[in-house]
Amino acid sequence: MVTYQKLETPLTGGCQCGAVRYRVGVQPENVHLCHCRMCQKAVGGPFAVICPVLKSDFAVTRGAISWFHSSSVARRGFCRDCGTPLIFDYPDYPDIGVLAGSFDQPDRVPPVVQYGVESRVPWWHGIEKLPGDAPTYAEDPQGMLTRIQASNRQHPDHDT
Numbered sequence: 788m789v790t791y792q793k794l795e796t797p798l799t800g801g802c803q804c805g806a807v808r809y810r811v812g813v814q815p816e817n818v819h820l821c822h823c824r825m826c827q828k829a830v831g832g833p834f835a836v837i838c839p840v841l842k843s844d845f846a847v848t849r850g851a852i853s854w855f856h857s858s859s860v861a862r863r864g865f866c867r868d869c870g871t872p873l874i875f876d877y878p879d880y881p882d883i884g885v886l887a888g889s890f891d892q893p894d895r896v897p898p899v900v901q902y903g904v905e906s907r908v909p910w911w912h913g914i915e916k917l918p919g920d921a922p923t924y925a926e927d928p929q930g931m932l933t934r935i936q937a938s939n940r941q942h943p944d945h946d947t
Contacts, residue, residue, distance in 0.1 A: 789816045789882075791841060800890040801849070802866035802873060805942030808849035809873070811885060815840050818887065820895050822911075823903030829863050830872050833908045836887035837875050838896045845883055848946070891944040 791813035792856075801808035815838035826835035852874060853867035864874030875884035887893045901907075924932035 789839075791816055791844060798890055798892065798895060799848075799946055800885070801942060802869050802871035802875075802888050803941050804866065804869035804871070806850045806868040807847065807852060807866045807871075807873065808946060809845060809885070811840050811845055813840055813844040815885065815896050817900065818898045820898050820901040821903045822901065822905075822907040824906045825857055826875075826903065827906065829857065829875070830886065830888075834901075834903075834910065835872075835875065836893075836896075836898055837884035838890070839884050840884045841881055842883050843881075845885065874927065919934065923931050 793813055794811075798811040799808065805911075818836065818838045820834045820836055822834045826837075827833060832905060850866070852864040854862045854864055854876075856862045860877060860879075862876050862878060863872060864876060865872050871887050871889060873889045874886065887896050887898075890896055927933075
């Protein structure tokens, strides 16, 4: 049985629009990348980063999670308003998988292992060699960053 470490400062997170917010009172264990095709589709990316915690240590603090039953044994939780993926869940299991990107501080939940590697995209192995020193919109001749900031509807990375 996994022993979860209680946190002095809980992890918080939520969806992009702020309709759903949650709190986690323990450090997730066995945080993992899942490259399976179902996870790729569920998050719209090449892998999901899943952070398991006991359901008793997870609390929705605003709104309600909507569910899509992605198989006969698993379901995916998301915000019905903005579509942000939030949760992977086996309803009969005691733990729940919170998706790392929905945490306010995703740097606090580093992955330790990968699963579903048979579906890993072939370009995965070259990612670390890609250039990547420039901040968002470092070259912005059309002023896109200013326009985005002026009309940003994304909820801030903290409780409000």
